[in-house]
Amino acid sequence: MNGNSQTPQPRRGRSGNPADRENRRGEEDSQTPSHRASPANLSQIRLQGSARIIKDHCADWNNFMERWDELNDKGFQLANKIINLKLHQEKQVQSTEALLAHDSGAESEKTKDEICYPRKHLADKMHNITVHFEGVRRLEYHTSIDEDPEPLFDTWTVDRFCEISEELEGMYSQEIKLKESIVQDIAHQMSRDVLMTYISLWHHQPYLEERNHLMLKSMLLETGWVDP
Amino acid sequence: MEPLKQHIKKVFATLRGDLKTRRECLTSTEALWESLINTVEQYHCCSRAQEGKTNVAVFRDFPEANEKLQTKLVSTMSLLVDRIQKKMPVLEKTSKAAHTGWQSTWQLLAKQGRHVDVAESVKGTSTEPCLADMLLWLQRLNLLLQQDYAERAWMLESMDFESETLMVGYHSLWLSKQKILQQEIDTIFAYLQFSVG
Numbered sequence: 001m002n003g004n005s006q007t008p009q010p011r012r013g014r015s016g017n018p019a020d021r022e023n024r025r026g027e028e029d030s031q032t033p034s035h036r037a038s039p040a041n042l043s044q045i046r047l048q049g050s051a052r053i054i055k056d057h058c059a060d061w062n063n064f065m066e067r068w069d070e071l072n073d074k075g076f077q078l079a080n081k082i083i084n085l086k087l088h089q090e091k092q093v094q095s096t097e098a099l100l101a102h103d104s105g106a107e108s109e110k111t112k113d114e115i116c117y118p119r120k121h122l123a124d125k126m127h128n129i130t131v132h133f134e135g136v137r138r139l140e141y142h143t144s145i146d147e148d149p150e151p152l153f154d155t156w157t158v159d160r161f162c163e164i165s166e167e168l169e170g171m172y173s174q175e176i177k178l179k180e181s182i183v184q185d186i187a188h189q190m191s192r193d194v195l196m197t198y199i200s201l202w203h204h205q206p207y208l209e210e211r212n213h214l215m216l217k218s219m220l221l222e223t224g225w226v227d228p
Numbered sequence: 229m230e231p232l233k234q235h236i237k238k239v240f241a242t243l244r245g246d247l248k249t250r251r252e253c254l255t256s257t258e259a260l261w262e263s264l265i266n267t268v269e270q271y272h273c274c275s276r277a278q279e280g281k282t283n284v285a286v287f288r289d290f291p292e293a294n295e296k297l298q299t300k301l302v303s304t305m306s307l308l309v310d311r312i313q314k315k316m317p318v319l320e321k322t323s324k325a326a327h328t329g330w331q332s333t334w335q336l337l338a339k340q341g342r343h344v345d346v347a348e349s350v351k352g353t354s355t356e357p358c359l360a361d362m363l364l365w366l367q368r369l370n371l372l373l374q375q376d377y378a379e380r381a382w383m384l385e386s387m388d389f390e391s392e393t394l395m396v397g398y399h400s401l402w403l404s405k406q407k408i409l410q411q412e413i414d415t416i417f418a419y420l421q422f423s424v425g
Contacts, residue, residue: 178293181286194284196273197294201286204304206296 050136051152054161055223057129061168061216062225064122064129068172071119072205075179079202082186083195123169123176130165137162156222164215174207229344229359235336236362239329240417240424243369246322247413253318254406264308265399271301272392305389313384316377323377330370333363355422365416376409 137158151157182198189195220226278287278294287294337344344359352358383398417424 178286178290181289185285189284191277191280193273193277193280196270197277197297198286200270200274200301201293201297204297204300206293206300210300210303 050140050158053132053136054152054158055225057132057165058161058219058223059225060125060129061165062220064126065168065212065216068119068122071122072202075119076199076203079182079186080199083199086186086190086195087192089190119176119179123173126165126169126172130162130169133158133162133165153222153224161219164219168212168215171208171212175205178207229340229348232333232336232340232344233359233362236333236359236366237420237424239333239366240362240420243322243326243329244417244424246325250319250322251406251410253315257312257315258403260308260312261399261402264305264312265396267301267305267308268389268392268395271298271305271389274298274301302389309384309387316381316384319377319380323373326366326370326373330366333366337363357419357423361419365419369413369416372409372412376405379405 140152140158179202182202186195186198189198217226221228274294274297277284349359352361380402383402387398388394
């Protein structure tokens with residue numbers, strides 16, 4: 001994922017006259033391959049300012065989601081181990097229950113430390129992206145002559161990036177809350193059905209909708225990280 | 229009688245290749261069935277957990293999580309059934325090949341039947357089965373494969389994720405049918421190994 005080329009002209013201090021805007025666009029066209037960075041020419045354009053921030057954060061979203069999936073697999077293995085221990089515990093005599101409960105409790109703490117906190121850290125970073133996007137949106141509205149800013153890339157305005165980022169962040173933050181709740185409760189449950197449900201909830205991540213990867217890919221396509 | 233025998237041997241030789249492909253195809257469905265039954269089990273554990281444990285913190289704090297999970301599980305189960313369904317054309321092709329082979333043999337028998345010495349047709353050796361036996365095996369193989377395909381297709385059509393007992397039963401039946409049929413196939417081809425090659 002590389003973006004190297006000329007710098008688009010900054011869009012500040014312009015007149016509100018539509019004719020002037022057309023003339024300005026012509027001048028910009030003569031100086032840069034395109035006054036807007038479209039996926040077709042992003043490889044030739046070095047972005048700055050808002051477009052750069054947006055593009056970099058889209059890459060961050062991709063990296064964070066990949067990291068999340070890795071952590072989910074690790075967490076699943078640990079959670080599975082705890083649950084197998086507890087299900088095995090049901091078949092043991094009562095005198096060993098305290099010992100095994102301690103073991104599964106220790107494993108539960110280990111799960112929380114090893115998996116939940118890094119994941120929480122990721123969720124915080126995802127939140128920060130949305131905050132940055134919101135900052136870019138405010139800046140664009142502030143500096144734009146028109147009521148609505150123009151798209152920074154091909155068709156998406158900053159609003160669209162904000163919407164997608166907020167939606168993704170919402171999914172992941174709800175999912176981390178669910179996982180924290182599971183980790184806190186897992187050691188206290190003995191019912192096989194409940195434990196199986198917990199492991200299933202962990203693995204299938206109900207708050208992460210199937211379209212989250214589609215939303216990510218749309219962002220990457222728009223910003224030129226992937227080819228159409 | 230010789231042309232008829234040669235024809236039957238050719239049919240069996242072709243069928244042997246088809247049956248090998250069929251067997252590999254069915255082997256590949258075993259992993260899919262395992263995943264399907266695991267998912268069915270998860271689905272029913274979720275339903276029971278939701279009904280029985282209203283004081284569980286996770287269910288209380290995330291009331292929609294279980295429903296979202298079950299939606300995902302149903303989607304996964306449907307996907308797995310689709311993937312098993314995609315294997316069915318191979319089974320269908322084999323059953324059709326057996327039927328075509330049997331039909332063509334029957335047509336040839338109808339044409340040349342008058343030339344077949346009945347007493348000779350039941351004479352065979354350890355390396356060369358008699359015509360009568362070969363006709364019987366071909367007929368049986370055709371019937372078994374038709375029946376097997378029809379039953380498997382029916383199983384896939386009548387699946388009900390809401391019934392864990394039914395799904396587990398179908399899984400067991402899917403595997404046991406293949407075991408029984410394969411034993412028959414192996415027996416027939418053991419008799420034919422020297423004559424068919």
